[in-house]
Amino acid sequence: MAQQLNETTLNELVGRILGDLGGAVSVPLVRIGDALGLYETLKRIGPATPEELASAADCAPRYVREWLSAQAASGYVTHEDGRFSLTPEQAFVFAEPDSPANLLGGFDTAAAMFENQPKVQAAFKTGRGVAWGDLAGCMFCAVARMFRPGYVNALVQEWLPALDGVVPKLEAGAKVTDVGCGHGVSTILMAQAYPRSQFTGYDFHPASIAAATAHAMAHGVENVRFEVGTAQDFAGEDYDLVTFFDCLHDMGDPKGAATHVRKALKDGGTWMVVEPMAGDTLEDNLNPVGRLYYSASTMICVPTSLAQETGLALGAQAGERRLAEVIRAGGFRNVRRAAQTPLNMVLEAT
Secondary structure: OOOOOOHHHHHHHHHHHHHHHHHHHHHHHHHHHHHOOHHHHHHHHOOEOHHHHHHHHOOOHHHHHHHHHHHHHHOOOEEEOOEEEOOHHHHHHHOOOOOOOOOHHHHHHHHHHHHHHHHHHHHHHHOOOOOHHHOOOOHHHHHHHHHHHHHHHHHHHHHHHHOOOHHHHHHHOOEEEEEOOOOOHHHHHHHHHOOOOEEEEEEOOHHHHHHHHHHHHHOOOOOEEEEEOOOOOOOOOOEEEEEEEOOHHHOOOHHHHHHHHHHHEEEEEEEEEEEEOOOOOOHHHOOHHHHHHHHHHHHHHHHHHHOOOOOOOOOOOOOHHHHHHHHHHOOOOOEEEEEEOOOEEEEEEO
16 A cells, blocks of 8 residues: 655655756856856946846847846846846855855866766666776866865965964975875965975876966966875875875775875874865764765765775765774874864874
8 A cells, every 4th residue: 555645745855856956957057157257247247137248248148138047046146127136145156266155166066977977877887986087077177176265265274274383394394295186276275375395296197287287387386396196106205294185085095095194204294184074974964065075975986986996985974083093094193183164174193
């Protein structure tokens, strides 16, 4: 006998799903608005009619009118008396690149996850991984862009000062390596802030190293270089500081990485591990942040780890307790949470 449906519960679920679908179909629209400068133009000239925005952005009015209508329905722009504008809060999210609340990189990452579906779907059947270099073509720049606002607004201002005795070393001139550096956003931010220190960024993805090198050259940063290398075999020793930004959980052998970091640090050196914010149990993570990270972990982090040697597949929501176990397995005695944001935790290992 079929169970009787609770209409209230059903309607609540359907309403939630309709909201989710609205968000999903907004991904390409937000990316169009970003790519064509519609948000930045609206911030500059608004309130504006669709025709005025279209003229200022050199776009077709009929498309802009429909786009604005969709944005207003999503609550991403404001509509009043036939004119559209961005509130300060909306501009903070969509039209200010260095804002800590800028989420445009998240939309880029979501688009890359859609593109990556066939490969991950096939891996569900085989149990094999999907290598980082085989992910969707725009994944690498999307991930760099997604994490950039957090790094720009917290790395130098809050995270490094939260570490015990690290900032004076950086100011005097320290030897630093940033492992899993990707496009080098975190590495370059540190190098710009501490010109007396020397920084080396390592990543196992050659195209990312090429992008990081070009990024450093474009910004005229001379105390940084980038090399291809893995977390288990990156070159150098006697480092004062080793940093891992949002990458330890992606590694196939994070315990091996921890062991190599311990050997590469000089006595009294520090390992800073920045990881996605997570509790230690599934119940702790049943929230909007956990929802975002579990989804990204399914499509990016777990497949990437399973494609590597060992394939521990910690996942983006491993939690502090599990991460500390992995770090201590490499020979570190002390692990503490030094800082946190709504999206990240910063662990200090010595």
